[in-house]
Amino acid sequence: MNPFSYLEALRLAAPETALAVAALAVLFADLGGMRGESLRHRAILGAGITAVGGAMALLWLGFAPGYGTIAEGVLVTSPLTQLVKAGLVLLTLLVAGLSLDPRFTGHVGEYFSLLLLGTIGMMVLVSTQDLLMLFLALELTSLPLYVLAGFNKRDRASAEAALKYFFFGSVAAAFLLFGFSLLYGVAGSTRLPVIAAAVALKPPDALTLVALVCVVMGFGFKVAAVPFHLWAPDAYEGAPTPAAAFIASGSKVASFAVFGIVLAQGLGPMAGGADWHGFTTGWLPLLAVVALASMLLGNLAAIAQRSVKRLLAYSAIAHAGYLLLGLMALATPANRPAALAAILYYAITYALSTVGAFGIVAVVERATGSDAADGFNGLARRSPALALCLMIFLLSLAGIPPLAGFLGKFYVFVAATRAGDGSLSLFWLVLVAIALSVVSLYYYLKLLKRAYVLPPDGAVPATRPDVMEFVVIGMTAAAVLGLGVFPRALLEPLALAIQQAGF
Amino acid sequence: MEAVFFYLFAAATLLCGFLVIANPFSRNPVTSAMFLVLTIVSLAGLFVLLHAFFLAAVQVLVYAGAVMVLFLFVIMLLDLQAEERRSFKKLALAGGGLAVVVIALLAHAAVRESPLGTAAPPMVEGSPRALGKLLFTEYLLPFEILSVLLLVAMVGVILLSRKEAK
Numbered sequence: 001m002n003p004f005s006y007l008e009a010l011r012l013a014a015p016e017t018a019l020a021v022a023a024l025a026v027l028f029a030d031l032g033g034m035r036g037e038s039l040r041h042r043a044i045l046g047a048g049i050t051a052v053g054g055a056m057a058l059l060w061l062g063f064a065p066g067y068g069t070i071a072e073g074v075l076v077t078s079p080l081t082q083l084v085k086a087g088l089v090l091l092t093l094l095v096a097g098l099s100l101d102p103r104f105t106g107h108v109g110e111y112f113s114l115l116l117l118g119t120i121g122m123m124v125l126v127s128t129q130d131l132l133m134l135f136l137a138l139e140l141t142s143l144p145l146y147v148l149a150g151f152n153k154r155d156r157a158s159a160e161a162a163l164k165y166f167f168f169g170s171v172a173a174a175f176l177l178f179g180f181s182l183l184y185g186v187a188g189s190t191r192l193p194v195i196a197a198a199v200a201l202k203p204p205d206a207l208t209l210v211a212l213v214c215v216v217m218g219f220g221f222k223v224a225a226v227p228f229h230l231w232a233p234d235a236y237e238g239a240p241t242p243a244a245a246f247i248a249s250g251s252k253v254a255s256f257a258v259f260g261i262v263l264a265q266g267l268g269p270m271a272g273g274a275d276w277h278g279f280t281t282g283w284l285p286l287l288a289v290v291a292l293a294s295m296l297l298g299n300l301a302a303i304a305q306r307s308v309k310r311l312l313a314y315s316a317i318a319h320a321g322y323l324l325l326g327l328m329a330l331a332t333p334a335n336r337p338a339a340l341a342a343i344l345y346y347a348i349t350y351a352l353s354t355v356g357a358f359g360i361v362a363v364v365e366r367a368t369g370s371d372a373a374d375g376f377n378g379l380a381r382r383s384p385a386l387a388l389c390l391m392i393f394l395l396s397l398a399g400i401p402p403l404a405g406f407l408g409k410f411y412v413f414v415a416a417t418r419a420g421d422g423s424l425s426l427f428w429l430v431l432v433a434i435a436l437s438v439v440s441l442y443y444y445l446k447l448l449k450r451a452y453v454l455p456p457d458g459a460v461p462a463t464r465p466d467v468m469e470f471v472v473i474g475m476t477a478a479a480v481l482g483l484g485v486f487p488r489a490l491l492e493p494l495a496l497a498i499q500q501a502g503f
Numbered sequence: 504m505e506a507v508f509f510y511l512f513a514a515a516t517l518l519c520g521f522l523v524i525a526n527p528f529s530r531n532p533v534t535s536a537m538f539l540v541l542t543i544v545s546l547a548g549l550f551v552l553l554h555a556f557f558l559a560a561v562q563v564l565v566y567a568g569a570v571m572v573l574f575l576f577v578i579m580l581l582d583l584q585a586e587e588r589r590s591f592k593k594l595a596l597a598g599g600g601l602a603v604v605v606i607a608l609l610a611h612a613a614v615r616e617s618p619l620g621t622a623a624p625p626m627v628e629g630s631p632r633a634l635g636k637l638l639f640t641e642y643l644l645p646f647e648i649l650s651v652l653l654l655v656a657m658v659g660v661i662l663l664s665r666k667e668a669k
Contacts, residue, residue: 004639004640004641004643006643009643009644013644020651027658070644071640071641071642071643071644072641074641074642074644074645075644106667107662110658110662113658114655114658114659117651117654117655118655120648120651121648121651121652124648130645132642132645133644133645133648136645136648136649136652137648139652140648140651140652140655143652143655143656143659144655144659146659147655147658147659147662147663150663151662153663153667154667162663182613186617205613205616205617206609206612206613206615206616206617207613207614207616207617208617209613210609210610210613
């Protein structure tokens with residue numbers, strides 16, 4: 001083994017280190033110097049330090065990217081991981097921009113430091129090839145999210161959200177750890193390539209299958225796929241809105257990226273098959289069932305929701321189903337680069353539109369006092385700009401051209417169709433997904449109808465975003481529109497990075 | 504000889520672990536905590552069999568000692584009378600039993616189909632020196648991430664457990 005180089009480790013982990021330092025700085029600055037200040041000032045300081053830390057990390061990722069491997073895969077950085085990490089930091093900064101009016105808590109320092117620490121977890125999550133590190137990073141991603149979900153201590157729903165999220169999360173983590181330990185038993189190593197070599201030796205037996213099911217359960221919880229989705233609606237609804245935006249955006253991108261890495265690089269040889277009439281053992285049939293259930297339940301249950309946050313939660317479950325379809329396309333090695341690019345493009349644009357949508361929910365919630373769909377009645381008359389942004393986000397989520405959501409779905413569906421070397425083996429799932437996308441249009445349009453057609457209910461106070469909220473919502477809307485019109489802006493760097501990462 | 508001790512400690516671990524969560528004779532949380540101590544000590548015995556003497560010592564000192572004292576403090580400070588009177592729900596019992604049976608069947612099938620290897624157990628270097636070397640080279644980054652994780656846990660617990668001023 002090569003001698004361990006601390007300088008090299010620091011160089012490769014510099015962006016994460018910058019965020020960790022920023023997290024500590026926020027904590028100390030808020031606890032030390034800002035006791036008597038108003039909540040608003042403390043939030044501005046917290047978000048400011050968060051922005052500085054995030055900017056340092058972004059600068060490092062952009063201008064001094066170090067590529068390399070630490071300790072045989074404990075930390076791996078490649079152009080691909082750096083690109084995804086930059087996206088994660090950007091999402092965190094957007095969420096921080098939505099958090100400048102933290103009415104839900106008096107603990108501003110803790111709030112921003114947990115945001116930053118959770119982001120570190122996500123960044124490590126996407127740049128490791130080692131199951132031990134992966135599990136720790138997953139916990140570091142989840143733990144801040146549990147706390148953030150329960151941040152509003154004056155609200156019972158927030159406590160309920162945190163508790164449900166935590167219980168489901170800890171059980172899922174236990175299953176994941178059990179699965180990992182079985183994989184370690186099979187391969188004798190926690191490194192993904194070694195595991196891939198070990199499972200390739202023989203057809204999957206009961207032991208590897210139990211491990212596989214446990215792993216899919218663990219990740220299924222993180223991405224909120226049916227039947228591991230039960231936490232999502234309550235967590236989204238009860239959590240403070242900026243925290244919900246964080247749960248719904250960055251952690252989804254990171255979880256899907258790492259799920260894809262584990263399936264493709266660790267369990268690739270035991271993919272099996274999910275043809276309509278010929279399921280063969282492996283993770284493909286497993287994911288096919290989970291994806292089908294997620295798309296069905298997510299889209300159908302969303303129709304009945306009266307709370308906009310719950311609606312976004314069920315829509316997130318449905319989107320998890322579409323994204324799982326993209327993951328299934330990873331099973332064919334020749335198809336992998338295109339499938340991975342499609343997944344990441346989809347996940348990032350989805351996260352952008354979700355952050356924007358939650359931003360609008362936050363503004364409306366502040367004006368009307370709840371996130372009920374009724375509060376959106378006549379939004380176009382109260383605030384035309386907000387209504388326009390809402391239209392962009394919802395139509396993108398529904399997958400209407402020329403918005404980014406349409407292209408994301410298009411690329412994922414194309415990748416899934418090409419899976420299995422042109423045998424159209426997943427075509428039946430793609431057909432279901434397209435049909436259910438049409439269903440999803442119904443509930444998105446129902447909300448838009450409230451905003452554009454229905455008159456406002458009586459005397460609703462003016463619905464105005466503050467400056468940063470307006471900037472964040474405007475930027476995400478512009479990004480969703482821009483990436484839809486010029487998808488190459490994101491796809492080309494992604495394709496290049498995937499190629500350089502040797503996928 | 505080693506095999507005898509292994510089965511002894513393994514059986515003790517499982518039995519005590521069961522008694523922690525479902526003791527048919529006592530519903531007193533303090534009894535549960537004491538059985539948890541026994542579980543931890545039996546685990547330490549398993550570590551000794553793996554030649555991980557340092558880990559065994561730490562296991563007893565930190566977990567059976569320090570952590571369990573805190574556990575007992577908390578249990579005695581909280582009023583857990585209600586827990587003692589609470590009766591099992593039949594449905595929950597049936598569900599738990601079903602889960603145990605299914606998992607046992609799965610484990611049985613898994614072990615039967617993939618026979619355990621017959622290779623000699625690897626010699627673990629359990630000296631503090633070897634452990635420290637690993638922690639500061641190969642496992643340095645996981646170690647650091649773990650420390651950040653503990654920071655998150657600390658911040659979260661203090662935040663969530665403090666009474667909010669109205």
